[in-house]
Amino acid sequence: MFSLTKRRSIIVYYSSRRVLRNLHHYGQLRYASRRFHYAILYVNQDHYDEVKERLQHLRSVKHVASSARPDLDPTLTDLEQTGLYKQHDEDD
Numbered sequence: 614m615f616s617l618t619k620r621r622s623i624i625v626y627y628s629s630r631r632v633l634r635n636l637h638h639y640g641q642l643r644y645a646s647r648r649f650h651y652a653i654l655y656v657n658q659d660h661y662d663e664v665k666e667r668l669q670h671l672r673s674v675k676h677v678a679s680s681a682r683p684d685l686d687p688t689l690t691d692l693e694q695t696g697l698y699k700q701h702d703e704d705d
Contacts, residue, residue: 619658622680625668626651632673639664650675 622643625636627650636642640656656664661679668677 620655621658621661623654624651624678626676627673628675629673
């Protein structure tokens with residue numbers, strides 16, 4: 614039977630495009646912006662911490678950020694409690 618593996622995206626900010634050649638060794642490279650110098654890389658959730666640590670030590674990498682999407686509530690019922698949305702008097 615087919616099983617889904619949990620994945621997470623990592624945003625890699627780089628200074629030189631040479632690092633793009635090596636990113637496919639760490640995960641699946643989905644997008645690379647030439648103009649804004651960042652790439653989106655998908656890795657398995659099991660290896661997420663070690664891959665993020667290894668990416669930070671690459672030569673041309675400026676900053677490594679993680680995606681906040683898995684941490685968000687998919688039902689979006691508690692937006693006011695999280696502070697993302699504040700209800701105003703007009704919204705009643």
